Amino acid sequence: MSFFRQNATIISGIGASVLLGSGLxxxxxxxxxxxxxxxxxxxxxxxxxxxxxxxxxxxxIRKRRRLQGFYSVTASSGDDDDDIYQDAYGGxxxxxxxxxxxxxxxxxxxxxVGTDIAAxxxxxxxxxxxxxxxxxxxxxxxxxITNKSKISGTEEFYWRLSKSAYLLAQIFNEQGxxxxxxxxxxxxxxxxxxxxxLNEQDGNAHKWYAITLGSLNEYQSTQDKIKNGFLxxxxxxxxxxxxxxDPSNHYMLGRWCYSVYMLSWLERKVAATLFAxxxxxxxxxxxxxxxxxxxLKPVKWKENMLFIAKCYIELREYDKAKEWLNNxxxxxxxxxxxxxxxxxxxxxxxxxx
Numbered sequence: 001m002s003f004f005r006q007n008a009t010i011i012s013g014i015g016a017s018v019l020l021g022s023g024l025x026x027x028x029x030x031x032x033x034x035x036x037x038x039x040x041x042x043x044x045x046x047x048x049x050x051x052x053x054x055x056x057x058x059x060x061i062r063k064r065r066r067l068q069g070f071y072s073v074t075a076s077s078g079d080d081d082d083d084i085y086q087d088a089y090g091g092x093x094x095x096x097x098x099x100x101x102x103x104x105x106x107x108x109x110x111x112x113v114g115t116d117i118a119a120x121x122x123x124x125x126x127x128x129x130x131x132x133x134x135x136x137x138x139x140x141x142x143x144x145i146t147n148k149s150k151i152s153g154t155e156e157f158y159w160r161l162s163k164s165a166y167l168l169a170q171i172f173n174e175q176g177x178x179x180x181x182x183x184x185x186x187x188x189x190x191x192x193x194x195x196x197x198l199n200e201q202d203g204n205a206h207k208w209y210a211i212t213l214g215s216l217n218e219y220q221s222t223q224d225k226i227k228n229g230f231l232x233x234x235x236x237x238x239x240x241x242x243x244x245x246d247p248s249n250h251y252m253l254g255r256w257c258y259s260v261y262m263l264s265w266l267e268r269k270v271a272a273t274l275f276a277x278x279x280x281x282x283x284x285x286x287x288x289x290x291x292x293x294x295x296l297k298p299v300k301w302k303e304n305m306l307f308i309a310k311c312y313i314e315l316r317e318y319d320k321a322k323e324w325l326n327n328x329x330x331x332x333x334x335x336x337x338x339x340x341x342x343x344x345x346x347x348x349x350x351x352x353x
Contacts, residue, residue, distance in 0.1 A: 119151040126160055130167065137167045155202045158195035162188045162208040166215065174336040182219065188212040203242030203249075210235040210252055226271045229279050232256055247296035251304050254289030257281035258307060261314075287311035302331040303341045309348065318352055325349050 122143060129140035141164040144157070151157050169184035189212045195205035210232045217225050233256050240249045260281040263271070271278035290308045294301065305328035312321035329345045331338075 118147070119154070119157070122147055122151060123156060123160060126164070130163065134171045137164070137171060140164050141168050155195040155199035155205050158191045158198065159202065159204045159208045162191035162195060162212055165191060166208070166212050169215070170336050174339075185212060185215050185219075189216065201242065203239045203246070206235040206239040206242065207246070207249055207252070210239065214252075214255075222267055222270050223274060226267070226274065226279065229256070229260065230275075233279065245296055247293040247301070247304075250289045250293040250296065251301075251307075254286045254293060254304075254307060257286035257289060258283070258311065261286060283311055283314045287315070300327075300331045302328050302333070302338045302345075305331065306341045306345055306348075309345075313348070313352065321348075322353050325353055 126140045126143055129136040129143070141161075144161045144164055148157075148161075165184045165188035169181045169188065172178075172180040172184065189209070192205065192209040192212050195202065196209055199205060213228050213235075214232050216228070220228070233253070236249060236252045236256060239246070240253065243249060258281075260279045261283050268278065287308065290304055290311060293304050294308065297304065305324050309321045309324035309328060312318070312324065325345055325348055329342065329349060333339055333342055
């Protein structure tokens with residue numbers, strides 16, 4: 001009996017070992033499975049984090065450029081997400097916001113940052129963005145539109161919105177979207193008109209009304225073009241009176257003079273029929289304004305230099321025209337207007353250069 005009991009004990013021990021081994025194997029399998037699941041979860045979290053970051057970069061906290069000394073203020077819809085961003089960045093304390101250099105921070109309606117302070121800061125950032133890339137210019141437009149309910153009570157907001165819509169229209173034109181371009185140009189004129197209605201003593205309001213009104217030429221009849229021509233001249237001259245050192249005002253008046261000088265015979269007949277005193281200008285007047293713009297501009301301006309050359313061509317001073325054409329061609333291309341100017345420059349250089 002002892003033999004059987006001893007063997008039974010041995011068999012029982014072997015069975016226990018087998019069971020223990022099976023248990024350990026099962027445990028290891030489960031641990032490996034859990035480890036694999038954790039790695040997959042970590043990868044999913046990392047992917048989700050990247051997607052959230054991309055979303056924030058596009059729509060919420062954009063670090064397009066470092067704006068030293070600026071803090072950013074954008075309007076809030078009052079949603080929970082806005083409160084989350086508030087908490088994440090330490091609330092709406094002014095000094096905390098100033099430390100967030102270059103970031104666009106969502107503020108709630110209860111923000112302690114005053115409307116005037118917010119407006120000044122947004123205007124500063126918008127001006128910087130206007131000088132940046134296409135993405136920066138689009139961000140400037142979004143920044144103004146988003147904050148319209150908070151800071152739209154002044155002419156300064158509306159002429160900047162007009163400028164922003166105009167710049168964005170050029171981008172859509174470059175991208176082959178003429179419908180959106182047209183919408184934005186009419187929007188730009190409307191904003192400039194509002195700016196003028198709020199303060200007729202603001203030179204930028206006159207300036208952007210003249211620029212945006214002139215941009216509608218391709219959608220208008222000859223009669224409307226000539227009619228608006230008087231308004232463009234009037235507001236451009238007023239802008240020069242209020243801001244005589246702004247080179248773009250002189251450039252605009254130069255373009256007006258050049259366009260009137262270059263009117264076709266038919267357009268002149270229409271103007272004479274519709275108006276007792278049709279618009280008149282000489283090529284010398286146009287050249288004078290373009291040269292003033294060139295003198296006032298701190299950096300070389302390809303488009304303005306092109307028109308100086310075109311004026312010298314009309315005056316048959318071909319040596320001067322050739323010099324301006326060649327110098328203008330060397331100026332780096334920065335935007336869509338420069339691209340168009342470069343095409344015309346190369347055509348004229350092949351003929352006169």
